[in-house]
Amino acid sequence: MIDVRDNWRILMLVVLCLVAALALFGPLGAGDGETGLADNQTISDPTNLEYGLQLSGGARIRGSLVGQTAEGIEFTTGDTGSIERTVADELGVDAIDVTARAGDGQTGTIELFASSDNVSQAEFASALSSAGLDASADDIRDGVTDATRDRATDILQSRVDQTGLSGASVTTVSAATGGSFIIVEAPGEDRESLRELIGSAGRVQVIASYPDPNNDTAPQMDPILNQEDFASIQGATQTDDGGSVGVTLTEEAAEPFAEKMIDAGFTREGVGNCNYDAETDDDPSPNQHCLLTVVDGEIVYGASMGNLADTIDPGQSGDYSGFVADPGFRLNTNSYEEAQRLSINLEAGSLPTRLEIESSEFLSPSYAQAFKPLALVTGLLAWLAVSAVVYFWYRDVRVAIPMLVTATSEVFLLLGFAAAVGLALDLSHIAGLIAVIGTGLDDLIIMADEILQRKEEVKTGRVFQSRFRKAFWVIGIAAATTIIAMSPLAVLSLGDLQGFAIITIVGVIIGVAVTRPAYGDVLRKLMLDDVKRK
């Protein structure tokens, strides 16, 4: 009969291994999740383990939002509009690139969505002074506010969701040295499409371009629709000569839009076709009426009015009430892909500012997934080498085999932990696993040597207990130092190193709390006859 009180450490290890097995292979795991890869791209894996970029392939882009923020500036809510206008005028930037937010109390923040390379902090400060604010360059820092970052994260998430990139994630991390980053990760997705998806602000405008009576070299260009003017987007459709996106205007936008179209002569009979080709032409022709779709300041398509003229003003009478009641039309594009992008930009909204890409990683799925078996082989061979050396030291299978089994169970528990919490394994985690086995074996050797020295003297549980404690003192201090040494990395945002540090810390904790004490008891059972702990 097994004495439970005497062997609880071993029993606990066995129970936890069972739990880990359930997490790894059974229903306890965090689940496979949608990997976003086609079936033929994945190598079948019987476990619930999830794999990160380095072991499953995909793209990850880390970027920061471009901008400067002046904080602790005294102004009140009523002034925000005039401050924004004055600062934008002073600096010669678009009004949309300056945002003033009144805080609780007396002070607020003013954000400028331009990098300090374009507008220096001193220039920004002097523009603020021109707006009647008490601000100096010291009040200005690089970076944007949390509110802006949250909004950007939401927009990026919604863009990624709409593309149907399953398994893609958008997260923010803050660096210890200040500044925050947005990380977008998509499994299997090729890097370029991810870059295109997130790298642009995606600000959509519709500009009316029409002949200017006072200037026959350049057309009159008036922005007539903005992102906010669209009430709903019907999604992209394929057409004979490209793609198009069905849009419906808001009630408030429909009337001025129709009025402008009529005033500028767009609806007049006989207005010629617009021949603007976004791929070859730079500027629209001064003699044509064109509706230009502009994304981030770049014309992506120039359209003729076509049926829209009739829809707005069917009788050439200036009566647009029909259109205002049902203000829907289509924005054309050169290709279906472009239509999709336009639709996403319209739907998700534009980023408040550009996302400057700081680092990007791409691993082809087939290449990355080959590492799984290779890393396993490496681990197995290292394990065999360790087995040989441990056997060489002890020449006793009763010491060596439990030692190797214990070290292996440590890895197993850690993998179970990873499966249970849904940690995505990367090469850095595997390095962490190896670090844990290494320090774990060190500790087991300390334990074995301590308990088995002059083992004929160990006759009573008290002697065993005291040796166990002595060994544990060394193991405990060593474990504590490892945890202390790793903890800065676990909180810093140094990409790969974070995973490494977390696995090492969790592994050391599991080792000290469960596996290494259990090994002491196994040794007592096998090597010391009839010695009970108490």
Added chain:
Amino acid sequence: MGRIDVEKMPYQEYTNRQLLLIPLVVLGVALLILVGAYFLTGTPVELGMEFTGGTEIRLDAQGASGDEVRATFSSLETESIQGVGSDSSYLLSTQETDTNQFEQLAEDAGYEVQSVESTSASFGSDSQREALIGMVAAFVGMSLLVALAFRTFIPSLAVVASAFSDIVIPVALMNLFGIELGLGAVAALLMIIGYSVDSDILLNNHILRRHGSFYESTYRAMRTGVSMTLTSIAAMTTMFVVATLLGIPLLDSIALILVFGLTADLMNTYLLNVSLLRWYKYEGVK
């Protein structure tokens, strides 16, 4: 058959000065290498792409030779193109972060792009600073904990000094072997802190907290400690050889740096640390 014993070191035959000489000379040479590298290149060790910014592209050249691959990219600025692993994979490094043209050329030549990693220079220098903060914080944290555990100056100093040397020597060796300091190397150096204190604490503990003669305690600590370290060296050597043959990134450099560090640890623990503890035990102020 019993436990295999390690060689008994004839410590009695040497003075503390003699014992200290070897690790201090090695540490001195290592520091000289770092200082020399600093004056020659501006950094104590060559930094990897993660810290300097730039791009690394790994491609499977489908059997093309190194010269053919170099010819393919001759129109663009590249820093180096090296073969990795045992198949026809190449690692291309460049300071550019716009990688489109590289990927285009690779595709045109029929190569398979296996991975692309790029970092902007500003982000690289941020990471550099952050990694440095992390390393320093880890080292200071370790030192404080050791000081708290032993509550005496010389034994704590022995552990910290040996850990310091265990980190500095591998970094100097990285210079000699041309290994860049990337994130993986930082992980490896931090692992060395963990491994290093294991054997140092064991030694301190045996000498300071146990009955028995100094040499008897030292010998017993050494038997355990040397077994530990040699076992780890065996594991890491295997890992280095296998990971290099299979062309697995990260793991190979981590393993090699750990082999350096563990070997340095053998020397530092059983020469530097032992002599400091012997001086403390027999002559030092208690």
